Amino acid sequence: GGRSRIHTTFADGVEMVEEYTADSRPQILVRRWKAPTTLGGDGKWEFEVGEPTPIFLCRESTEVWEWRVRNLPYPKDTYLITIDESSQELIIRTTNKKYFKRFRIPAMARANLPLDRSALSHSHSNNTLVIQVSFASIVMRRGLVALVILDTISMHADGVKKAALEALSSRVLDGRGLRIGICTTEWNKEIIDALRDGAIRTLTAAGVATDDIIVFKAPGAYELPFTASRLILSENVDAVICVGCLIKGETMHFEYICEAVTQGIMKLNLDTGVPVMFGVLAVLNEKQARARAGLEEGGHNHGVEWAQTAIEMAQLRARTAKKSAAKCPYHVIPACPFVWTTALAVLGYGLHLVVCRKHN
Structure with missing residues (x-):
């Protein structure tokens, strides 16, 4: 209904x-x-x-x-x-x-x-x-x-869309030397596994070494941004793919989670300097999700495009890093402006105390 x-x-x-x-x-x-x-x-x-x-x-x-x-x-x-x-x-x-x-x-x-x-x-x-x-x-x-x-x-629209997806999927990319993280959820396991496997197949076909594909698991879609942030902090990756599946129910829970996850993943892209792919399906029913995971006849596995986009964004990050210093994640203490501001304030206060004692 x-x-x-x-x-x-x-x-x-x-x-x-x-x-x-x-x-x-x-x-x-x-x-x-x-x-x-x-x-x-x-x-x-x-x-x-x-x-x-x-x-x-x-x-x-x-x-x-x-x-x-x-x-x-x-x-x-x-x-x-x-x-x-x-x-x-x-x-x-x-x-x-x-x-x-x-x-x-x-x-x-x-x-x-x-x-x-x-x-x-x-x-x-x-x-x-x-x-x-x-x-x-x-x-x-x-x-x-x-x-x-x-x-x-x-x-006719279905045929146009299918042709466009096939054109995207046929791109030839070189992922050699890249290190890619994948964050998946535990809900809707069959769909998530198919999307994850589609992404991994695409990465390895592009030359990404198996050892350079790191998979972290999150309980649900809401936990994906935090899980991705820890992966970026601990694994030195060039890009991350967040894979999840949200199926609309009878309450507003679907809308709240979609909004939170979307904003969280976008913020990771801007704050960490590491490209994070939005691979979260937001669908009205399970059949739509299965089709987008390639599990239905005539469907297409969107994990393929997410992996290709991860390679392209990782390469863009590498090219732009040669012209300007790469933006370090704020999770790394020396890069955090709050830490530097606090340290300077403490240092200034310490110098003030030393000067006061000399005058006394």
């Missing part, structure tokens, strides 16, 4: 809010837009998917658009669903003239795809009229699968 919400603000001030079901196959429940007025004030929300009231609802999946019209108690044969060819609108009417509605499918209009009567179906039960339009069949029938990218959940 539940739903996820995405709020996007574009450069021209236009806002878009989308809400999806929080399950293994997310469906869009609401998409609404708001543009600023000509005087710069707040405009009104306009609903593209869903409605401000629960009477007329629209949902999108990877195959169909679905509309549900509630509180319609008439028999199924009462409803007539037609297409207005001139305006490309769907029309709902009843033979008893008790209900009438016409509406467009914005995504179809933007893609310049005409509606097809054969892709339209409807049913009625529990006083709810359900109308479905199969956009997959419309696109397939016109041979536009590889060309038309709808602004909904696109069939």
Whole structure:
């Protein structure tokens, strides 16, 4: 149950809010837009998917658009669903003239795809009229699968993403002489082990010696920043990969941990001078996590990219260190500004006491 919400603000001030079901196959429940007025004030929300009231609802999946019209108690044969060819609108009417509605499918209009009567179906039960339009069949029938990218959940998008991941994974890197740390969590062991092993295989394939891959374990994702800091302090590594998996539950725990871990890992990058990779999956369900660990058909192991990025960042660190002194971790006492400030203050106070005694 539940739903996820995405709020996007574009450069021209236009806002878009989308809400999806929080399950293994997310469906869009609401998409609404708001543009600023000509005087710069707040405009009104306009609903593209869903409605401000629960009477007329629209949902999108990877195959169909679905509309549900509630509180319609008439028999199924009462409803007539037609297409207005001139305006490309769907029309709902009843033979008893008790209900009438016409509406467009914005995504179809933007893609310049005409509606097809054969892709339209409807049913009625529990006083709810359900109308479905199969956009997959419309696109397939016109041979536009590889060309038309709808602004909904696109069939083509998965292929584009897969091609991009394959391109990233095929990079040839030289990791010889590097020393890489990996911090893993104990939760979701099967997923973590797959991600860790994918990273290790990539590192060794790039020439990183097995003895130069150091693995530390943390109980959970929240402990990853501290574990990584101790690894940096004790093992003299060139880069660290933090590997974890957070799966959203029914409480706010997921959001709090995600925020804390993200900030902690970012702070390590800035404070220690050692690049730390954010390899923490933050997913809505276990299936999404398994796919990103390469454990599902068609999935991809993201441990590969994390390892490649670790090599690239370690090399960047080495190149920039030749031009300026490398930033030492604050955990090393001589590099800590607080230690130096305190030492100078104590020294100054000691000199003050010596001078006072001489005068006395």
